[in-house]
Amino acid sequence: MRRFVTALSGLACATIALAGPAAAYEIDPLTRQPLSDVLTVRVRAQPVPTANAALPAADPLQQSPAAAVPQATAIGRETVPYSGPHAPGTIVVSTAERRLYLVLPGGEAMRYGVGVGRPGFTWGGTQTVTMKREWPDWRPPAEMxxxxxxxxxxxxxxxxxxxxxxxxxxxxxxxxxHGSNEPETIGTAVSSGCIRMTNEDVADLYTRVKVGTRVIVQR
Incomplete structure (x- = not known):
């Protein structure tokens, strides 16, 4: 029997097909998530589009809200008041809150639920968006x-x-x-440092930001 698993490195995440029974892993007492390089995921039987291609017509991101596949998370994006020091257009990730804020004009921000790095894989600092990709390919880093x-x-x-x-x-x-095929992990600390969002939310954020956008990650 074949099953799909998500491989998590110290720096990146990916999905691969492996054969064999599931192994047992230590569980984080706070997040109740496996502290391993492998997490079980669910896979929807849909055609795989080519990298950087337009969204296929059958994809839930293209369908009407009534027909779209619902997010498997209770964390919905919403507009909230913002009185922080950062300029409109800035992305602020709060690792502690497990939320991402896109600062908007007029004292507001769009708030999204995110998944963040598990213990030992958290980080902080300021970066910029240097590249954007639709349906990105994955090449595991040397560390992985x-x-x-x-x-x-x-x-x-x-x-x-x-x-x-x-x-x-x-x-x-x-x-x-990036997006994720594990929407149930949004709001938890299980990644290897990447900031996870649902596919629906990351598509929304993607349309709002440009290359060069400032990203501040707070521990």
Whole structure:
């Protein structure tokens, strides 16, 4: 029996197909998530679009709200008051809150639920969006390959890829703000440093930001 799993490195996330039974892993007492490089995920049987291609007509991101696949998370995006010091257009990620704020004009911000790095993989600082990609491909970094030499060197973008429907690359790092095929992990600390969003939310954010956008990650 084949099953899909998500491989998490110290710096990036990805999905691969592996055979064999599920293994047992230590559970984080706070997040109730596995403290391992592998997480079980659900996979929707849909055609895999080519990387950087337009969203297929059958994709839930293109459908009407009534027909769209609902987000498997209670964290909905919403406009909230904002009185912080950052200029409109700035992205502020609060690791502690597990929320991402896009500062808007007029003293407001768009707030999204996100998944953040698990213990030992959190980080903070200021970066900029240096690249944006639709249905991004995934190439595991050297750090991951050292830990998981069994992983493929390349995975084509698509609905089964945990980078999701959109990715915004941060500086010269391999951290990204990206979609996820594990919407149930939004609001938790289970990633390896990347900022996860639902595919619906990351598509919304993607349309609002440009290359050069300032990103502030707060611990």
């Amino acid at each position: 390959l050292r830990r998981r030499p069994d992983l493929p060197r390349y995975m084509k973008g698509g609905i089964e890829n945990p980078l999701g429907s959109r990715a915004m690359y941060l500086g010269n790092t391999i951290y990204r703000i």
